[in-house]
Amino acid sequence: xxxxxxxxxxxxxxxxxxxxxxxxxxxxxxxxxxxxxxxxxxxxxxxxxxxxxxxxxxxxxxxxxxxxxxxxxxxxxxxxxxxxxxxxxxxxxxxxxxxxxxxxxxxxxxxxxxxxxxxxxxxxxxxxxxxxxxxxxxxxxxxxxxxxxxxxxxxxxxx
Amino acid sequence: xxxxxxxxxxxxxxxxxxxxxxxxxxxxxxxxxxxxxxxxxxxxxxxxxxxxxxxxxxxxxxxxxxxxxxxxxxxxxxxxxxxxxxxxxxxxxxxxxxxxxxxxxxxxxxxxxxxxxxxxxxxxxxxxxxxxxxxxxxxxxxxxxxxxxxxxxxxxxxxxxxxxxxxxxxxxxxxxxxxxxxxxxxxxxxxxxxxxxxxxxxxxxxxxxxxxxxxxxxxxxxxxxxxxxxxxxxxxxxxxxxxxxxxxxxxxxxxxxxxxxxxxxxxxxxxxxxxxxxxxxxxxxxxxxxxxxxxxxxxxxxxxxxxxxxxxxxxxxxxxxxxxxxxxxxxxxxxxxxxxxxxxxxxxxxxxxxxxxxxxxxxxxxxxxxxxxxxxxxxxxxxxxxxxxxxxxxxxxxxxxxxxxxxxxxxxxxxxxxxxxxxxxxxxxxxxxxxxxxxxxxxxxxxxxxxxxxxxxxxxxxxxxxxxxxxxxxxxxxxxxxxxxxxxxxxxxxxxxx
Numbered sequence: 001x002x003x004x005x006x007x008x009x010x011x012x013x014x015x016x017x018x019x020x021x022x023x024x025x026x027x028x029x030x031x032x033x034x035x036x037x038x039x040x041x042x043x044x045x046x047x048x049x050x051x052x053x054x055x056x057x058x059x060x061x062x063x064x065x066x067x068x069x070x071x072x073x074x075x076x077x078x079x080x081x082x083x084x085x086x087x088x089x090x091x092x093x094x095x096x097x098x099x100x101x102x103x104x105x106x107x108x109x110x111x112x113x114x115x116x117x118x119x120x121x122x123x124x125x126x127x128x129x130x131x132x133x134x135x136x137x138x139x140x141x142x143x144x145x146x147x148x149x150x151x152x153x154x155x156x157x158x159x
Numbered sequence: 160x161x162x163x164x165x166x167x168x169x170x171x172x173x174x175x176x177x178x179x180x181x182x183x184x185x186x187x188x189x190x191x192x193x194x195x196x197x198x199x200x201x202x203x204x205x206x207x208x209x210x211x212x213x214x215x216x217x218x219x220x221x222x223x224x225x226x227x228x229x230x231x232x233x234x235x236x237x238x239x240x241x242x243x244x245x246x247x248x249x250x251x252x253x254x255x256x257x258x259x260x261x262x263x264x265x266x267x268x269x270x271x272x273x274x275x276x277x278x279x280x281x282x283x284x285x286x287x288x289x290x291x292x293x294x295x296x297x298x299x300x301x302x303x304x305x306x307x308x309x310x311x312x313x314x315x316x317x318x319x320x321x322x323x324x325x326x327x328x329x330x331x332x333x334x335x336x337x338x339x340x341x342x343x344x345x346x347x348x349x350x351x352x353x354x355x356x357x358x359x360x361x362x363x364x365x366x367x368x369x370x371x372x373x374x375x376x377x378x379x380x381x382x383x384x385x386x387x388x389x390x391x392x393x394x395x396x397x398x399x400x401x402x403x404x405x406x407x408x409x410x411x412x413x414x415x416x417x418x419x420x421x422x423x424x425x426x427x428x429x430x431x432x433x434x435x436x437x438x439x440x441x442x443x444x445x446x447x448x449x450x451x452x453x454x455x456x457x458x459x460x461x462x463x464x465x466x467x468x469x470x471x472x473x474x475x476x477x478x479x480x481x482x483x484x485x486x487x488x489x490x491x492x493x494x495x496x497x498x499x500x501x502x503x504x505x506x507x508x509x510x511x512x513x514x515x516x517x518x519x520x521x522x523x524x525x526x527x528x529x530x531x532x533x534x535x536x537x538x539x540x541x542x543x544x545x546x547x548x549x550x551x552x553x554x555x556x557x558x559x560x561x562x563x564x565x566x567x568x569x570x571x572x573x574x575x576x577x578x579x580x581x582x583x584x585x586x587x588x589x590x591x592x593x594x595x596x597x598x599x600x601x602x603x604x605x606x607x608x609x610x611x612x613x614x615x616x617x618x619x620x621x622x623x624x625x626x627x628x629x630x631x632x633x634x635x636x637x638x639x640x641x642x643x644x645x646x647x648x649x650x651x652x653x654x655x656x657x
Contacts (some may be wrong), residue, residue, distance in 0.1 A: 005494040073459045083646065090603075091604055091605060092602050092603070092604050093602070093603045093604070093608070094601070094602045095600065095601040095602075095603075095642065095648060096598060096599070096601075097598065097599050097600075097642060097645055098597075098598045099598075099645075101594075102596075102597050102598065104582050126598055126618075126620070127473065127597055127620035128597040128598070128619060128620035128621075128625035128626075129597055129598045129618050129625065131598070158304055
């Protein structure tokens with residue numbers, strides 16, 4: 001149990017998550033610009049703008065720089081014949097075991113950004129839970145989906 | 160059973176009453192707006208509309224009854240209905256999980272039952288797949304029998320071996336079901352008295368008496384105006400108290416009516432729970448749908464040595480009226496749980512020796528329960544200065560709860576059964592089988608990693624979607640053992656049917 005799962009998600013996930021981070025920063029910056037305008041219009045205290053800029057800076061530090069790489073390093077998975085083993089989480093590290101017999105169906109999904117990076121998110125559903133592995137390589141996700149669904153079919157069981 | 164059948168005509172009336180109940184508010188509003196009925200000055204048009212609506216509802220009830228037919232055909236339960244749009248619903252017998260019977264006030268004098276058809280697909284808050292509003296009890300029984308026969312013919316065999324022997328014996332006798340538990344009246348009354356409402360009433364009484372005590376000794380000193388204000392407060396407090404007591408009394412009576420004659424039967428591979436006095440309810444739970452057992456002890460019942468036991472069951476629209484329906488033993492001496500469970504679900508063992516979290520977790524438990532209370536007490540103390548300080552007491556209460564939670568937390572593995580015990584406010588013990596657990600999680604924060612602690616969570620599926628059992632801040636090696644236990648059997652061996 002001590003040893004971590006072996007597989008990692010795609011390196012390109014890093015770039016993708018950084019882009020998500022930049023988008024967030026962009027939104028904060030837009031809000032800050034809006035605030036700056038109101039400061040000039042209605043003589044609001046100017047430190048509001050500083051707060052906005054501060055948040056943006058923090059976001060650059062965390063969501064663009066720190067969080068994606070930590071998250072990527074933490075994310076590991078293993079899919080064997082009998083079970084799916086996941087490890088993820090920034091502050092709370094979660095290790096999840098899903099027996100293959102419990103898997104009901106597998107989906108892959110791909111948004112526009114993911115498609116651009118040839119990445120794909122796979123979600124594995126049981127009767128009670130949904131487990132996602134984000135940002136896998138497109139082909140890897142496809143291969144995984146097929147193998148899980150065929151393994152799950154073999155390991156038929158009630159409920 | 161091939162010819163289409165109608166429901167009992169009384170269902171037209173039941174339909175009518177039900178629609179009326181749903182539409183009661185607008186109808187009453189119309190009536191009130193048209194308020195001068197009794198003063199002689201009747202406005203005819205609104206009244207006519209009102210009568211018209213009533214007739215329409217009654218008519219639709221009758222037509223709906225006329226249009227509703229059901230029959231068994233080609234291994235399907237076929238229902239055709241619809242007022243304006245004709246609808247047909249064919250349910251394959253294989254998919255029918257159970258038939259639940261209930262009897263309302265309209266049903267009882269005529270020996271009728273309402274039948275809800277539960278299928279594997281119908282989950283959560285949805286209604287039952289199909290509902291036969293009122294049919295004769297004999298018909299309901301023969302329907303159940305027909306479904307059972309059909310299922311048996313299709314499967315060719317009974318898939319549950321455990322019950323085979325009992326089944327053979329049971330089929331000889333006329334009533335096949337075997338009674339395994341009946342609730343005594345004393346237990347029902349105890350349950351009604353100690354229900355959640357009790358806490359509210361007790362605090363209500365406390366508030367009332369604190370007001371009362373305040374008033375008594377100083378009443379004569381105060382001048383008259385102040386006296387009147389105080390009496391006003393007293394009157395309000397008294398009224399509130401009376402309302403509380405009445406509500407409490409009603410809830411006690413309702414509980415007693417609802418749970419009277421509570422008994423549990425085993426009928427081959429189904430568990431049957433019947434209860435109710437005015438309105439009889441019968442729940443059928445296929446044994447192989449049971450996912451786990453939850454035992455609960457709340458703060459009032461625990462000191463009295465009582466617990467309640469609830470089934471976690473997959474599928475079925477059992478959550479329609481919250482989980483109360485799945486209470487297997489609503490109120491039971493904790494010491495007796497094991498013995499009764501042995502009769503009902505012999506696979507599950509009640510264990511009492513638990514591995515507990517280590518001493519260094521105590522602080523985390525207290526913090527987990529009380530941080531919010533203490534945090535909230537800061538602004539409350541500041542804004543409502545002298546009295547606001549009382550909120551610190553609430554924080555301390557939560558801290559004590561955290562201390563209790565530390566003592567109650569524990570885990571046990573016995574063969575293929577995992578038992579997790581934990582407390583939020585209510586102490587909960589989950590009994591779970593390895594092959595019923597959908598997924599298991601081991602969670603660890605950075606600080607817990609340094610202290611070699613971690614938490615375990617396991618997920619079961621239930622009618623409402625899911626059910627999470629957890630135990631926090633255990634030794635890291637303990638959670639690892641549990642994860643390993645969950646993993647081990649996967650070495651090829653297929654879990655046997657229980």
